[in-house]
Amino acid sequence: MKAITQLELNDFVNHFEQVLKGAQLQEVLANDRGLALSFHNRTQYWLILDLVPNTPMMLVFENHCPFKKGPKPKPLGLFLNSNAKNLYVHEFKVLQEYGRVAQLTLANTTLKCELEIRLIPKQCNLIVRAQGKTIAWEKPLDLKEAPPVENPPEPRSLVELHEEWLSEQKQDKKPSLDPVVQWEKQKQKDLEKKRKALDEIQKQINAEKHLEWQEAGNFLIAHRTLDVPTHLEPFVNRRESINWNIENAFAKSKQLVAKKDGARERLEELHQEIAKLEKSQYREKQSSKPGLVDLMHKADARGRKFTLDSGALAYCGKSAADNLALLRQAKAWDYWLHLKDYPGAHAIIHRQRDQEISQAEIQEVASWVARESLSSKSLMVGQKVAVVMVECRFVRPIKGDKLGRVTYHSEKTFHFSLRQS
Secondary structure, eight states: OOOOOHHHHHHHHHHHHHHHTTOEEEEEEEOSSEEEEEEEESEEEEEEEEOOSSSOEEEEEESOOOOOOOSSOOHHHHHHHHHTTTOEEEEEEEOGGGSSEEEEEEEOSSOEEEEEEEOOTTSOEEEEEETTEEEESSOOOOOOOOOOOSSOOOOOOHHHHHHHHHHHHHHHHHHHHOHHHHHHHHHHHHHHHHHHHHHHHHHHHHOOHHHHHHHHHHHHHHHOOSOOOGGGGGGOOTTSOHHHHHHHHHHHHHHHHHHHHHHHHHHHHHHHHHHHHHHOOOOOOOOOOOOOOOHHHHHTOOEEEEEOTTSOEEEEESSHHHHHHHHHHSOTTSEEEEETTSOOOEEEEEOOTTOOOOHHHHHHHHHHHHHHHGGGSSOOTTOEEEEEEEEGGGEEEOTTOTTOOEEEOSOEEEEEEOOOO
16 A cells, blocks of 8 residues: 555545544554554544554544554553543644644643654654653654655545555455464474474584594693694684693583584474474364353342343442442453443443453443433433443542442543433
8 A cells, every 4th residue: 555645644634634623532542553543522533543664644434443452552652641641632734844744733721742643654653742741653853844746646535545544454464364374374484493493403413523622632632732733723722721721622522422412312302393293283272261250140239231242241230339349349451331420320341351342332331321320310311421431440439438439540431412212
C-alpha cells in the first residue's frame, strides 16, 4: 500500500476535523505498528495511527477498532493515558509548511495536549507534548519545509484508503490463520538450527587443535627456549616464562580433548533430536484455559446473570451486600459497571484474562445496568445517561460503608439514551 499523500492528508483532516471536534479521548491502544485512539462524541470513533516507516497511514473507523492491543505497553501509550485521556478534541489541522504533518490538539478548561503526527515516509513519527514534557514514538528529526510537488497523483478517496489498508491487514494475517502452516514453518526452522549446530560440532570434533598445543609443549621441553617455529607462535606467550608456557600448553591440550568427548555426546543427542523432529506430525492443541467460575455461586450472592455472545458472564447483585460480594470474588481484569452519578445497580463482566469484549456487548450490559437502576424512579425512559466501566483492579469498596459505595479510577464512560426493555 502506498503512503498517504499530501492531498489525501488534507482531505482526511478537513473531513474528520468536524467529525471529531469536541469528542473525548477515552481509550488508547498501542502495538508495534502504532496506536489507536478511541474518541466518543455520541458515536465512538477510532483514530488509527499506523506508523510503519515506509507507508505511514492515518484512518478513522466508526464503532469498531481493527487495531489489536500489543502484549506489552508502549511508553508513548502510557504517556497518553496519563496526560491526554478524557481530554476533548480542540483542533485538528495540517501543518502545510512541513508537508505531510498534522497536529491534533486535545484540551479541557485546565489541561492541554498536542499530538504532532508525521506521516512522511521513512520519517514518520508521533510526538506528544503535555505538561511541559515531550515524548516521541521514534527519535525525532528536525522538520524542514516541504518542497513543492509537481503533478501530484490523483488523491484516493477516504473509502479507498480504508479498503486498501484493511486489505493489506488481511493479507498480513493470512499466514498466521493456519496453525498447520505455522507449525510446519517452525519445524523447518528448528531443523535448520539443529543441523547447523550439528555441522559446527562435527568441525569441533574433527579439529586437531589439541595436537598443536601438545606439539608446542613438547618443543618447549626439548629446546628450553621461547624461539619456536613459526607455526607454533600462536601457542606461546613471550611475556611469560618457559615453565608457565609448558604448563599452559599441556593444560590447553587436555581441555580440548575433554571438550571433544562432550561434543561427541552432544552430537549423538542432536542426531536423535533431528530424527524425532523429522518424524513429528502436527497435533491440534487443546485449550488449556479453564472455564469461567460462576461468581454468583462462589460469592454466595443473590442477583441476576446472563451469558454474552463471547462467552463472558454478566452479573448484577440484588443488594449492596451482594454487589460487594461479587466484586470481592471478581478477577482483577473483570469489568465493573455502574450508572454514573446515580445510585443503583452494579454489574460485573466476568471474562478470561485476554478475552476481548465487543463494543456491542459492553453497550448491552450498560443498558442492563441502567434498566436495573430504573427502580429508583430517579430516571426516566428516554433520558440520556452515562455508565462508567472500569477494570475491577481499580475499584475499592469504602471501608465500613453499609450502602455498598466504592471508589474507582481509570474509568471509561459510555453515554446513551435509555430505552424501554
